[in-house]
Amino acid sequence: MRYLPLTPEDRTEMLGVIGVSSVDALFADVPQAARLDGPVNLPRRATELEVERAFAAMAKKNVAASETAFFVGAGAYKHHIPASVDHLIQRSEFLTAYTPYQPEISQGTLQTLFEFQTQVARLTGMDVANASMYDGSTACAEAVLMAARVTKRSRAVLSGNLHPHYAEATRTLARYMNIDVAADAPVPGGLDDVISQIDEETACVVVQNPDVFGGIHDLRPIAEAAHAKGALLIAVFTEIVSLGLIESPGAMGADIVVGEGQSIGVGLQFGGPYVGLFACRNDKSFIRNMPGRLAGETIDADGRRGYVLTLSTREQHIRRDRATSNICTNSGLMALAFTIHMTLLGEKGLKHLAALNHERAVELADALGGVPGVTVETGAFFNEFTVKLPKNAAAVTEALIAKGVLAGVPASRLWPDGGLDDRLIIAATETNTDADIALFASALKEVL
Amino acid sequence: MRYLPLTPEDRTEMLGVIGVSSVDALFADVPQAARLDGPVNLPRRATELEVERAFAAMAKKNVAASETAFFVGAGAYKHHIPASVDHLIQRSEFLTAYTPYQPEISQGTLQTLFEFQTQVARLTGMDVANASMYDGSTACAEAVLMAARVTKRSRAVLSGNLHPHYAEATRTLARYMNIDVAADAPVPGGLDDVISQIDEETACVVVQNPDVFGGIHDLRPIAEAAHAKGALLIAVFTEIVSLGLIESPGAMGADIVVGEGQSIGVGLQFGGPYVGLFACRNDKSFIRNMPGRLAGETIDADGRRGYVLTLSTREQHIRRDRATSNICTNSGLMALAFTIHMTLLGEKGLKHLAALNHERAVELADALGGVPGVTVETGAFFNEFTVKLPKNAAAVTEALIAKGVLAGVPASRLWPDGGLDDRLIIAATETNTDADIALFASALKEVL
Amino acid sequence: QAEPLIFERGRTDLTGVDFPELKGTKTRLGGLERKSDIGLPGLSEPEAMRHYVRLSRKNYAIDLGIYPLGSCTMKHNPRLNEKMARLPGFGDVHPLQPQSTVQGALELIGELAHWLMTLTNTPCVAMSPKAGAHGELCGMMAIRAALDARGETGRRRVLVPESAHGTNPATAVQCGFHCDEIPANADGRVDMEAFKAKLGPDVAGIMLTNPNTCGLFERDIREIADLIHEAGGYFYCDGANFNAIVGRVRPGDLGIDAMHINLHKTFSTPHGGGGPGSGPTVFSQALAPFAPVPYVVQKGETWHMVEHEAEARADGAEPFGRMVAFHGQMGMFTRALSYMMSHGSDGLRQVAEDSVLNANYVLARLKHVMTPAFEGTCMHEALFDDRFLKDTGVTTLDFAKAMIDEGYHPMTMYFPLVVHGAMLIEPTETESKSGLDRFCDVLEGLAEAAKSGDTARFASAPVHAPVKRLDETRAARNPVLVWQESEDQPQAAE
Amino acid sequence: QAEPLIFERGRTDLTGVDFPELKGTKTRLGGLERKSDIGLPGLSEPEAMRHYVRLSRKNYAIDLGIYPLGSCTMKHNPRLNEKMARLPGFGDVHPLQPQSTVQGALELIGELAHWLMTLTNTPCVAMSPKAGAHGELCGMMAIRAALDARGETGRRRVLVPESAHGTNPATAVQCGFHCDEIPANADGRVDMEAFKAKLGPDVAGIMLTNPNTCGLFERDIREIADLIHEAGGYFYCDGANFNAIVGRVRPGDLGIDAMHINLHKTFSTPHGGGGPGSGPTVFSQALAPFAPVPYVVQKGETWHMVEHEAEARADGAEPFGRMVAFHGQMGMFTRALSYMMSHGSDGLRQVAEDSVLNANYVLARLKHVMTPAFEGTCMHEALFDDRFLKDTGVTTLDFAKAMIDEGYHPMTMYFPLVVHGAMLIEPTETESKSGLDRFCDVLEGLAEAAKSGDTARFASAPVHAPVKRLDETRAARNPVLVWQESEDQPQAAE
Structure with a gap:
C-alpha cells in the first residue's frame, strides 16, 4: 500500500527484535472475542485513480457556486480567494x-x-x-x-x-x-x-x-x-x-x-x-x-x-x-x-472589497425590488437583505435552480415553523456580475 | 497592480535618489519616434476573477482527456500521475x-x-x-x-x-x-x-x-x-x-x-x-x-x-x-x-504499470479486431497499435467524438499525403477502463 | 533570520489584490459607515508570498521528518486527499444550497458515516463535531440527555482515569458532571478494585481512553463496560488512540456507548499547525436517539439532511440539540473518506498492525538505554519515564529540546501525568524501518550522552533551530497578544 | 543535513504507487521482454515526499528573496498562472486530438499570438520554439531561408557584438553562418564605425540584444537597422531584455526583422530550476513567409492549426520547416497569457517603467561604493565591474559567494565578457523599494568590508549554505554523472 513503508521483510525483522512471533501477539491484551479474524465488511484498497473517479462522480452531482448565478449567504459567503x-x-x-x-x-x-x-x-x-x-x-x-x-x-x-x-x-x-x-x-x-x-x-x-x-x-x-x-x-x-x-x-x-x-x-x-x-x-x-x-x-x-x-x-x-x-x-x-488573504488585501483592499460588495447588493436590491410583488424588507444593509415574496420562498428557490440561479436562503430553511415562508434571504458579493443580477431579476419575474 | 510593490510615493522618492525628474528620462536613449505615448492597443489590467473567467470559458471549449474514453497517443500518452x-x-x-x-x-x-x-x-x-x-x-x-x-x-x-x-x-x-x-x-x-x-x-x-x-x-x-x-x-x-x-x-x-x-x-x-x-x-x-x-x-x-x-x-x-x-x-x-514519479514507482511499480498498459492494449486490440472490417496491423506492440479501417480514419475519428470516444490519431494527421488515410494509431493505458474499451468497440461498429 | 511582522513591513496603502473600480452607487448603510481606520497593513503579492514562505520554513512538519508526538497520531498526509477536497463540487458548495443541488455532498457524508459505523460496529454516528474535544462533548451530552430522559437527575459523577487527556474532565464539566479520578494500577491500566469501589447510583458513566494514554490496551474493558452498564451508567470511549486498532478491533464489540473519532488523527486529515480537526461521534443503540442534528438519511435514491430538532422528533429521535452551524467539517470528511477508500478494509487493518509494530520496535530498540514506564509490549505508543535521566541533571524537557538539535521533533513530554517525566512516542505506521532506526540511533546517543555527563548540550538546546529556547514564563506573566506600534520590540540581547 | 540519494535509500521492491492486479492476459511482445533488471529504487509515498521536500529546502528561490541575476529577469511567479495552466481543459488535452475538440486551446494560442504581435508591432509570430535559444534558432533559420530564397548563397557572415549572449554565436553557427564580432565603444554600445566597416555583400545580418547585455539601450538602433537592411542583411534582435521596454517601446518600430520573446522571463512563467522556457519568435513582413509550422489561423468562428508545410505552401507561405513535435509550450502559453491579461496594456507599461526605475535605484544607491561599468543611467539592469575590489584580494566570485552568507542570491558574474569581473544586477519590477534598500545596504556593507581588509569572510564564503564552496574543477576533471553502487562516495573530509 502506497502509504505504508514497511515491507514483509521489515516486519519479520522487527518482530525478531521485539521478540514476538507475530503481530497478533502484540494484540494479546484485546479480548479474544473482539479480535477480528479478517477485514471488516468494506471495500478493499483502491488506487489513486479509482479514488479520483469515485470522488469525481460524487462531486458532479453538486452544483458548484462558480457554475451558476449565486446568491446564497445566511452565514457563509462566496468570495474570490487569490x-x-x-x-x-x-x-x-x-x-x-x-x-x-x-x-x-x-x-x-x-x-x-x-x-x-x-x-x-x-x-x-x-x-x-x-x-x-x-x-x-x-x-x-x-x-x-x-x-x-x-x-x-x-x-x-x-x-x-x-x-x-x-x-x-x-x-x-x-x-x-x-x-x-x-x-x-x-x-x-x-x-x-x-x-x-x-x-x-x-x-x-x-x-x-x-x-x-x-x-x-x-x-x-x-x-x-x-x-x-x-x-x-x-x-x-x-x-x-x-x-x-x-x-x-x-x-x-x-x-x-x-x-x-x-x-x-x-x-x-x-x-x-x-x-x-x-x-x-x-x-x-x-x-x-x-x-x-x-x-x-x-x-x-x-x-x-x-x-x-x-x-x-x-x-x-x-x-x-x-x-x-x-x-x-x-x-x-x-x-x-x-x-x-487579509495581508494581501490590506486596509485599502478590504475597504474596496467591502464597498464593491455593498454596491452589488444595492444594485441587486434595486433590480429585485423592481419585480412585481417583491418587497425588499431590509432598509440598511451591507451585502445581504431579505425580500418578501408573493409565493413560498422555498418553492421559488427550487424553481430558480433550473434557470441557473441559486437565489438565496428561504427563511423557512432556518425557521421551519417561523411563519416566514415567504421570506428569502439574499446575498450579493464581488463575484456577482451584472449579468448574474439581470438574470436573477428576469428569472424571478418568470417564476412568480 | 497586485504584482507591483512600488507605490507612487516610492517612485517619486527613488527618482530623487537617481537624480532624474521622471521615469521618461530613463528612456532617453530610445529614439523619440519609437517611444509610445500611451498603452498599446490591448485590454487594460484584469482582476484575478476576470482572468479566471476568461480562461474557464476557453478551457470549456476543449474536451479534456479524463472526460472521455481516450485512446490518443502517437508521441504523447495519458497516464495517471500521483x-x-x-x-x-x-x-x-x-x-x-x-x-x-x-x-x-x-x-x-x-x-x-x-x-x-x-x-x-x-x-x-x-x-x-x-x-x-x-x-x-x-x-x-x-x-x-x-x-x-x-x-x-x-x-x-x-x-x-x-x-x-x-x-x-x-x-x-x-x-x-x-x-x-x-x-x-x-x-x-x-x-x-x-x-x-x-x-x-x-x-x-x-x-x-x-x-x-x-x-x-x-x-x-x-x-x-x-x-x-x-x-x-x-x-x-x-x-x-x-x-x-x-x-x-x-x-x-x-x-x-x-x-x-x-x-x-x-x-x-x-x-x-x-x-x-x-x-x-x-x-x-x-x-x-x-x-x-x-x-x-x-x-x-x-x-x-x-x-x-x-x-x-x-x-x-x-x-x-x-x-x-x-x-x-x-x-x-x-x-x-x-x-x-519514477521514484514513487520504483522498479516494482514501473514494471507493474508497464504490464498493465500492455494488458489493456492487448484487450483493446482484441476488442477492435473483432469489429467487422477492422484489421489490427501491428503484430508485436507495447501499448499502441495501428488498425486498418474500411473507411477514412479521420472521418471515423470525427464521428466517434460524439459517442464519447477520442479514438486515436489518424495516420493522415501525421502524413497527409502518405496514402495512409485508412490507418488509425490507437493507444491504451492504465487509465482505460473495461467500459472504455467496450464503448470504443461498440461505437466503432456503429460508425463503420 | 528574523522575519518582521506584517505590521512592521506592510502599509495600509498597499494591496496585493486587484478589484474593478467602484461605480459610485448610492450606499444604503443607514449612517453606520466606519469612521475610523482599521490599521491593517497590506503587502503586494510578491512580498506576501515571501513573507509566508519564509515564515513557513521556521516550522517542523511531518513532511520533513518523523513527528513522534504521542497521542497525536501524526502520520503522512496524502496529497490525493487535498486534491479531492478541492474539487469544485465539494469545495465550492454552500451549506444552505437547496439539498437537491448537493446530492453528491450528502452522499459523501452518508458514505463516510457508513465506513465509520462499520469500523466501529455501531448503529449511529453524529458527523457535526468539529474536533476531538467537540466529539467528546457530543458523546457526553448524549449521555446527559439519556440520563435526563430517564429522569436520572442524581447521576452526575463521571469516572475518569488519572491518565486521561485533559479534555475528558473539561468536557464532563461542560455537561454538568463532576469528575472522580480512578487510579491506575502498577500495570498502567485501570485499577479494577478502585473502579468497582467507585460505582454507585450517582455514577453517570466512565470516560476511558482505549488503548489508554500509557499506550496500553485496557484488558478488562469488557468487564468495565458490563459493570458500568450494570451500575446504570454509560461508557464513553475517548477515540484518540483508535489508530492502534482500526480495522482490527471494533469498539462496538467492546461495549462502548459513545466514542469520538479524530478524523485528523486516524484518518490523516492534515493538522495545519493546530487544526482544523473533525470529531464524528459514534453511538450505541442506547444513545443513538439522543444524537444531535443535523444528520443525513437516504430515502430511496435521494439523500436528505435532517437539520431541525422538530423533524428529528417527528422521526422518533430525541436529539440533544445542535452543536454547530451547518453540517460539520466537510473538508475533513472528503479527505478522510479518500484516505479510507485508499486503504480499504485490508489497508486499514494493516495500519493498526504497522502502527503497533512500529511502536513496539521503538520500545524494543530503546528499552536498554531509556526506561519504559511499564513492562511488556505496548500498543501504538511507547511510553518512557525519566528514571534513566536520574542524577544526570537533564530533565525530560532538556532531553526533548536536545532532539531538536538532532533534527527531530520531540515526543510528547510530561503526559500522561501518571508517569514521572513522561515521554510518549508514537511513530505511526507511515514511518519506515530505516527511518525508525535512524531515530532510535539518535535517542540512544542522547541517552548515553546524558548518562555519561555530556550534559551542557541539553541545557542550552536547541541551538540548531530558528530561535533558542523561548521564555514561556515571561510570555504568561506579561502577555503580549497583539502587536502595538508603540511597544518596545525586544529585538536583540539585552 | 545531507540528504542521501534515492539509490542509497530506496529499494527496488518498494513502491509508492498502487495499481490494480494484472489479469494475466497473454502478452504480444514478440519475444522482446526485458531480460535484465533496471536498478530503479522506489520509495513509499511518505518517504518520497520527505526526500523531495527536504531537497527543495536546499534551493534558493524567488519566493524566498530577490534573485538579481542580470539577463535572467527573475520576477515574481503569480500562482494564478499555475492555477490556470492546470485547468483540465488546458492541462489534460492531447496535442493530436481532433482540432474540433481543442478549439479553446487553439484560441488561447491565437490570443497570445495577438498580444505578442501587438506588443512588438510585428505581423507574425512563430509560437513553437521551446526556449529562448530555440527562438533564436527560429529567427536565424528564417533569415537563412530568406537568403536562400533570394539565392544569396554568399551571405554567411553574421555580425555579433562582443557583449552578446553565448547563445547568439552558437545559434548562428547552427544555421550555417559564421560570426564576426563587433567591438563595443567606451559607452558600452555598438561601435558604429566598426559596425559600418564590417558591412558588405557577404553579411547575412546582425544579432543584437537591445537593451544590450551592459544594461544599456542601443541609441543607434534605427540607424543600425537601416544600414543592415541597406547592406542586404537582416536584423535579428535578441529579446532577452524585452522586460525593460515591454508596453513602452515596440521592437517592430525599431526596424527589427526577428526577435524571440522569453515567456519565462518577460511574462513570468516560472523557471523551475532550469526550465521549461518558451521562446516565440516574431517576424517582420520580410521574414514572415519563412516562419515554421505549425501555426494557428482563425477561419470565421473556427480556429485551425496548420501543421504541415504542404498546407502552408498552399497558403503561399514558405516555411523553413518544423522545429519540434506538436505545437510548442502550451503550459507556458497559458501562464504567459494569464500574466499579460492580469497586467493589461497599462500594467505591462508599468512593468517596464518599474523595472528600469528599480535598476537605476540600485545603480544610484551603489555607485559610491561599487564601480559602475559605464556612465549614466541604465535600463533594467545595473552593471558593475570589479575595479572597486582592486588590490583587496577579493574577486567577483568571492564577492558573489559572500552575498550568499547574507541571505541573497548573487547577481550574474563575469558576464558580459566585455567588462572585467562583471556583476550584472537585474532587480525586476516585482521588488519593493524597502527590499531594494535592504539589498543595497548589504552590498554596501560587503563592499566596505572588502575595501577595509576584512577579507577572510570572502575567501571562505559561503558558510551559511547547505554546502560550502564546491569544487567545480574536480567535477569537470573526473566527471561523475550517474550514481554507481561501487563508487567510493566522498562523504566526509579527506
Whole structure:
C-alpha cells in the first residue's frame, strides 16, 4: 500500500527484535472475542485513480457556486480567494505541522497566529483576540459561557435576529452549564427589542450585525443598556467583510466580539472547516476567562523576539476540569488562510472589497425590488437583505435552480415553523456580475 | 497592480535618489519616434476573477482527456500521475528557482538532476544521461548532430517509422549544418529496411522503438549493421513506460538513446512542456560532444559530497560559436516531475504499470479486431497499435467524438499525403477502463 | 533570520489584490459607515508570498521528518486527499444550497458515516463535531440527555482515569458532571478494585481512553463496560488512540456507548499547525436517539439532511440539540473518506498492525538505554519515564529540546501525568524501518550522552533551530497578544 | 543535513504507487521482454515526499528573496498562472486530438499570438520554439531561408557584438553562418564605425540584444537597422531584455526583422530550476513567409492549426520547416497569457517603467561604493565591474559567494565578457523599494568590508549554505554523472 513503508521483510525483522512471533501477539491484551479474524465488511484498497473517479462522480452531482448565478449567504459567503492563499496554506511546513507545542521549531505557525490575533483585534475594534475557534457559531456559544464566568451571572439574552444555528449551538452548550438562554422571535425588517429583556441577572446580550436578515444596526444603545445593568454586549458577525465598510463592534461598545471568518481565505466548503474569530476587551478577568489558544510574544535565550502559546493555565490540558473550555484543536490552517488573504488585501483592499460588495447588493436590491410583488424588507444593509415574496420562498428557490440561479436562503430553511415562508434571504458579493443580477431579476419575474 | 510593490510615493522618492525628474528620462536613449505615448492597443489590467473567467470559458471549449474514453497517443500518452508529484513540483524552492549556477544554494535542483540522470541511464541501459532536453523530438535532432560530430560523418538515416514530427525536427536542425538526412516511407505493419541504407558515410541510423505505429522491434541486427560500417545507432522512444516491459535499447546495442519522458510525471498539456531524455555510452568523445546540461558530483571545501553543473565547456555560454549546441534552458521542472514519479514507482511499480498498459492494449486490440472490417496491423506492440479501417480514419475519428470516444490519431494527421488515410494509431493505458474499451468497440461498429 | 511582522513591513496603502473600480452607487448603510481606520497593513503579492514562505520554513512538519508526538497520531498526509477536497463540487458548495443541488455532498457524508459505523460496529454516528474535544462533548451530552430522559437527575459523577487527556474532565464539566479520578494500577491500566469501589447510583458513566494514554490496551474493558452498564451508567470511549486498532478491533464489540473519532488523527486529515480537526461521534443503540442534528438519511435514491430538532422528533429521535452551524467539517470528511477508500478494509487493518509494530520496535530498540514506564509490549505508543535521566541533571524537557538539535521533533513530554517525566512516542505506521532506526540511533546517543555527563548540550538546546529556547514564563506573566506600534520590540540581547 | 540519494535509500521492491492486479492476459511482445533488471529504487509515498521536500529546502528561490541575476529577469511567479495552466481543459488535452475538440486551446494560442504581435508591432509570430535559444534558432533559420530564397548563397557572415549572449554565436553557427564580432565603444554600445566597416555583400545580418547585455539601450538602433537592411542583411534582435521596454517601446518600430520573446522571463512563467522556457519568435513582413509550422489561423468562428508545410505552401507561405513535435509550450502559453491579461496594456507599461526605475535605484544607491561599468543611467539592469575590489584580494566570485552568507542570491558574474569581473544586477519590477534598500545596504556593507581588509569572510564564503564552496574543477576533471553502487562516495573530509 502506497502509504505504508514497511515491507514483509521489515516486519519479520522487527518482530525478531521485539521478540514476538507475530503481530497478533502484540494484540494479546484485546479480548479474544473482539479480535477480528479478517477485514471488516468494506471495500478493499483502491488506487489513486479509482479514488479520483469515485470522488469525481460524487462531486458532479453538486452544483458548484462558480457554475451558476449565486446568491446564497445566511452565514457563509462566496468570495474570490487569490490563488496564492491556497498555494501558501499547502506548504508542507504549514499544512503538515502540529499544534506548536515546541515553539522553537514552530515559529512559522506562531508568528502567523500572532499576526492573525492582531488583525482580528483591529478589525473588530477590540484589544485582544485568540488564535481562532472552530467557527462562528461555537465562538458565539463560548462567548456566552465566558460572559457568565466574567459576570458570575447565568442568564443570556439572544437577539431573535441572531443566526438560528448560532442560537441553537449556544443553547446546546449553555444548557448543562445551567445558563438560562432567552431569545425573541426573528424580525425580518428590523430588530427585536433586546433592551427590554436585560435585567440584573443578565450576563450578556448577544446581537448579530449585520443580522441574519442582512440588516445593520447601531449597537450603541444596546451596549449602553447592557452596561447600565452590568451585562456585557456580545456582538456577532457572520460576514467579516462588512467590517471594511461599517462601524466596528468595538467602536459601538461591544465587550466581546465573535464571528465567522470564512469569507476571507477559506471558501464555502459546504460548511466547514471555517474559522471562528474571538476578540474582547483587554481586561485581566476577560483574558484569563477566554477560551481557546493564544499566541504571545516573548524572547529566547539570546534575547531575540519569538512567539509561544501562552496563558495555557486556562486550558484543559493544564487545568483539566477547571478549564475555561474543553477546546483543544483550533482552526489553525483556516486562520492562516485568513491572515494571508487579509495581508494581501490590506486596509485599502478590504475597504474596496467591502464597498464593491455593498454596491452589488444595492444594485441587486434595486433590480429585485423592481419585480412585481417583491418587497425588499431590509432598509440598511451591507451585502445581504431579505425580500418578501408573493409565493413560498422555498418553492421559488427550487424553481430558480433550473434557470441557473441559486437565489438565496428561504427563511423557512432556518425557521421551519417561523411563519416566514415567504421570506428569502439574499446575498450579493464581488463575484456577482451584472449579468448574474439581470438574470436573477428576469428569472424571478418568470417564476412568480 | 497586485504584482507591483512600488507605490507612487516610492517612485517619486527613488527618482530623487537617481537624480532624474521622471521615469521618461530613463528612456532617453530610445529614439523619440519609437517611444509610445500611451498603452498599446490591448485590454487594460484584469482582476484575478476576470482572468479566471476568461480562461474557464476557453478551457470549456476543449474536451479534456479524463472526460472521455481516450485512446490518443502517437508521441504523447495519458497516464495517471500521483497527486504528490504536482504538489512537490509546486514547492516554491523548486518552482521559482533558476538554473543552478550558484551550486551552494541549488543543491535541491542539482541532486535531483543527478538522480534523474541516473534513472534515465538505467532505464535506457546506457552509461550516462544529461539533465534533460526540451522534448523528445529536439533530443532526437541533437543526437543526430552529436553523432555527426563524434563520427565526423555527415549522413543520417532515419527510419520511416520514426515519428514524422521527430524526423521533421531533425531535418530542420540538420539542414543548415550540411547533414544529409535520408528517410524511407513509413511501413504501418512492419519496419522499413534501414540496414540497406547504411553506408561508409553514414554517421547514424535512427530507429524508433516502439515505432510510431506502436510496433516493437529487435534493434540488435540494426546495431550490428551500423557498427559494422562505423555508424552509430540512435534509438528513439516516445513511450518511456515501455522500458518497464521491453528490452532496453542499450541492451540491444544502441549508442545513443533519446526519447520523450512525458508519460512519467508530466501529463498531456497539449504538447508541452515535455521532457527530452538523452543518454549515451560512456566514451570520452561521446560525453564531450553531448548537448545540454550535466549535473556532476564533487566535494565542497569541507570534503562533503555536493553537486554542480559540469562540463560546461561544451556549452554556448563558455564555448560560444564552438558549442555542442545552442541550448541554454532545459526542461528542469519536468525532469523533476519525472524523477519524483519514477521514484514513487520504483522498479516494482514501473514494471507493474508497464504490464498493465500492455494488458489493456492487448484487450483493446482484441476488442477492435473483432469489429467487422477492422484489421489490427501491428503484430508485436507495447501499448499502441495501428488498425486498418474500411473507411477514412479521420472521418471515423470525427464521428466517434460524439459517442464519447477520442479514438486515436489518424495516420493522415501525421502524413497527409502518405496514402495512409485508412490507418488509425490507437493507444491504451492504465487509465482505460473495461467500459472504455467496450464503448470504443461498440461505437466503432456503429460508425463503420 | 528574523522575519518582521506584517505590521512592521506592510502599509495600509498597499494591496496585493486587484478589484474593478467602484461605480459610485448610492450606499444604503443607514449612517453606520466606519469612521475610523482599521490599521491593517497590506503587502503586494510578491512580498506576501515571501513573507509566508519564509515564515513557513521556521516550522517542523511531518513532511520533513518523523513527528513522534504521542497521542497525536501524526502520520503522512496524502496529497490525493487535498486534491479531492478541492474539487469544485465539494469545495465550492454552500451549506444552505437547496439539498437537491448537493446530492453528491450528502452522499459523501452518508458514505463516510457508513465506513465509520462499520469500523466501529455501531448503529449511529453524529458527523457535526468539529474536533476531538467537540466529539467528546457530543458523546457526553448524549449521555446527559439519556440520563435526563430517564429522569436520572442524581447521576452526575463521571469516572475518569488519572491518565486521561485533559479534555475528558473539561468536557464532563461542560455537561454538568463532576469528575472522580480512578487510579491506575502498577500495570498502567485501570485499577479494577478502585473502579468497582467507585460505582454507585450517582455514577453517570466512565470516560476511558482505549488503548489508554500509557499506550496500553485496557484488558478488562469488557468487564468495565458490563459493570458500568450494570451500575446504570454509560461508557464513553475517548477515540484518540483508535489508530492502534482500526480495522482490527471494533469498539462496538467492546461495549462502548459513545466514542469520538479524530478524523485528523486516524484518518490523516492534515493538522495545519493546530487544526482544523473533525470529531464524528459514534453511538450505541442506547444513545443513538439522543444524537444531535443535523444528520443525513437516504430515502430511496435521494439523500436528505435532517437539520431541525422538530423533524428529528417527528422521526422518533430525541436529539440533544445542535452543536454547530451547518453540517460539520466537510473538508475533513472528503479527505478522510479518500484516505479510507485508499486503504480499504485490508489497508486499514494493516495500519493498526504497522502502527503497533512500529511502536513496539521503538520500545524494543530503546528499552536498554531509556526506561519504559511499564513492562511488556505496548500498543501504538511507547511510553518512557525519566528514571534513566536520574542524577544526570537533564530533565525530560532538556532531553526533548536536545532532539531538536538532532533534527527531530520531540515526543510528547510530561503526559500522561501518571508517569514521572513522561515521554510518549508514537511513530505511526507511515514511518519506515530505516527511518525508525535512524531515530532510535539518535535517542540512544542522547541517552548515553546524558548518562555519561555530556550534559551542557541539553541545557542550552536547541541551538540548531530558528530561535533558542523561548521564555514561556515571561510570555504568561506579561502577555503580549497583539502587536502595538508603540511597544518596545525586544529585538536583540539585552 | 545531507540528504542521501534515492539509490542509497530506496529499494527496488518498494513502491509508492498502487495499481490494480494484472489479469494475466497473454502478452504480444514478440519475444522482446526485458531480460535484465533496471536498478530503479522506489520509495513509499511518505518517504518520497520527505526526500523531495527536504531537497527543495536546499534551493534558493524567488519566493524566498530577490534573485538579481542580470539577463535572467527573475520576477515574481503569480500562482494564478499555475492555477490556470492546470485547468483540465488546458492541462489534460492531447496535442493530436481532433482540432474540433481543442478549439479553446487553439484560441488561447491565437490570443497570445495577438498580444505578442501587438506588443512588438510585428505581423507574425512563430509560437513553437521551446526556449529562448530555440527562438533564436527560429529567427536565424528564417533569415537563412530568406537568403536562400533570394539565392544569396554568399551571405554567411553574421555580425555579433562582443557583449552578446553565448547563445547568439552558437545559434548562428547552427544555421550555417559564421560570426564576426563587433567591438563595443567606451559607452558600452555598438561601435558604429566598426559596425559600418564590417558591412558588405557577404553579411547575412546582425544579432543584437537591445537593451544590450551592459544594461544599456542601443541609441543607434534605427540607424543600425537601416544600414543592415541597406547592406542586404537582416536584423535579428535578441529579446532577452524585452522586460525593460515591454508596453513602452515596440521592437517592430525599431526596424527589427526577428526577435524571440522569453515567456519565462518577460511574462513570468516560472523557471523551475532550469526550465521549461518558451521562446516565440516574431517576424517582420520580410521574414514572415519563412516562419515554421505549425501555426494557428482563425477561419470565421473556427480556429485551425496548420501543421504541415504542404498546407502552408498552399497558403503561399514558405516555411523553413518544423522545429519540434506538436505545437510548442502550451503550459507556458497559458501562464504567459494569464500574466499579460492580469497586467493589461497599462500594467505591462508599468512593468517596464518599474523595472528600469528599480535598476537605476540600485545603480544610484551603489555607485559610491561599487564601480559602475559605464556612465549614466541604465535600463533594467545595473552593471558593475570589479575595479572597486582592486588590490583587496577579493574577486567577483568571492564577492558573489559572500552575498550568499547574507541571505541573497548573487547577481550574474563575469558576464558580459566585455567588462572585467562583471556583476550584472537585474532587480525586476516585482521588488519593493524597502527590499531594494535592504539589498543595497548589504552590498554596501560587503563592499566596505572588502575595501577595509576584512577579507577572510570572502575567501571562505559561503558558510551559511547547505554546502560550502564546491569544487567545480574536480567535477569537470573526473566527471561523475550517474550514481554507481561501487563508487567510493566522498562523504566526509579527506
